[in-house]
Amino acid sequence: AQSVTQLGSHVSVSEGALVLLRCNYSSSVPPYLFWYVQYPNQGLQLLLKYTTGATLVKGINGFEAEFKKSETSFHLTKPSAHMSDAAEYFCAVTLNTGFQKLVFGTGTRLLVSP
């Protein structure tokens, strides 16, 4: 069965600094990978996804993630943090066969200080 590990329940950065949120997955077959963002008391919004093809995926709000099969990782990055990036971020995995059931990590709360 697939699983997702997000290292660090909280990450703090200064405005303008690099954002790096870590995600490692476990899957016996090639996975589909997603990053979602959640603002307080709201649902989840898709940031980006990796299915096949280019391993560097660009998403909304200046975020990108790189699929590294050898490291089973899909870390999320943004070159320069903005105050509006403060939110909770979830990595999720599903298999590329059959019905889509997402398995989510426990989330990382990003704190951005001025």
Added chain:
Amino acid sequence: SQTIHQWPATLVQPVGSPLSLECTVEGTSNPNLYWYRQAAGRGLQLLFYSVGIGQISSEVPQNLSASRPQDRQFILSSKKLLLSDSGFYLCAWSVPPSNQPQHFGDGTRLSIL
């Protein structure tokens, strides 16, 4: 475009009372539908999913149930709420194939007193 609506946004219920949360999707046909519960520090837990009218799969045994009376309507219910049912409930939809993302509603914050 597709939209998803969840209501109510917040709900305070006494222990032992019934529950009905509703989710509707517009702008798509025969979507896959999902109910999740989110607890602090534990990510999202899939409760139920449905691939069609009347077809419900349960992921976690509990005192909740789900129904899909219409193609784009998904209802989460309970006959008697427990304190442990408190949480943030999210509805989501997707369409095949499995590389397509799930799209989430704004959630319902349920507090049990």
